Amino acid sequence: MTIRLTAATPAAVPSCRGCGGPTTILPGAAYSREDVELFEELDAAVRSDLTSEQAGRRLGRELRAAGSSVDVAEHTLLRLVDDLPRLRFLLPALRLKPTSLQDRALMARALGMIEMILNARTSLLEHSA
Numbered sequence: 001m002t003i004r005l006t007a008a009t010p011a012a013v014p015s016c017r018g019c020g021g022p023t024t025i026l027p028g029a030a031y032s033r034e035d036v037e038l039f040e041e042l043d044a045a046v047r048s049d050l051t052s053e054q055a056g057r058r059l060g061r062e063l064r065a066a067g068s069s070v071d072v073a074e075h076t077l078l079r080l081v082d083d084l085p086r087l088r089f090l091l092p093a094l095r096l097k098p099t100s101l102q103d104r105a106l107m108a109r110a111l112g113m114i115e116m117i118l119n120a121r122t123s124l125l126e127h128s129a
Contacts, residue, residue, distance in 0.1 A: 031113070038106075039113050045086035046117045055083055056122030063115040073107035074099060080114070087114070 016023045031039065050056055059080060066076040074091065081088050090110055092099050 031109075035109070035113070038110060039117075041089070042087070042110060042113050043117050045089075046084060046114065046121055049084040049086050050118070050121050050125070053122050053125040056118050056125060059083055060115060060118045060122060063111060063118065066111075073104055073111055076111060077107055084114075 015021065050059075062079065063076065066072050066079075074093070077087060077090055081091065081094075088094050090107055092103050
């Protein structure tokens with residue numbers, strides 16, 4: 001199952017961007033159309049790397065405890081890549097590049113998306129067991 005970022009209109013029945021079928025809106029932050037590509041890349045990474053509902057719950061707790069401010073984003077992501085290695089693309093330091101303020105802002109925005117995706121993926125794992 002793919003988790004997609006899509007526009008939601010109040011009082012309208014939400015539909016999937018991919019197939020047009022009915023869909024569910026996950027609670028969480030609102031993002032812009034420019035965030036769709038990042039969201040889908042994050043979902044693919046989490047879907048690929050998340051191995052169990054226990055890991056999903058643990059990672060979700062870590063994210064909630066750390067917050068998603070610009071100041072802690074890089075440190076939090078460094079911890080997450082041990083369990084979700086496909087998120088390495090978010091960390092310029094791992095490519096031996098300096099981390100800019102723009103990179104830090106992207107990391108903070110991505111952490112909010114990752115938390116939402118982890119919650120949805122963990123729920124799917126729980127219900128499929």
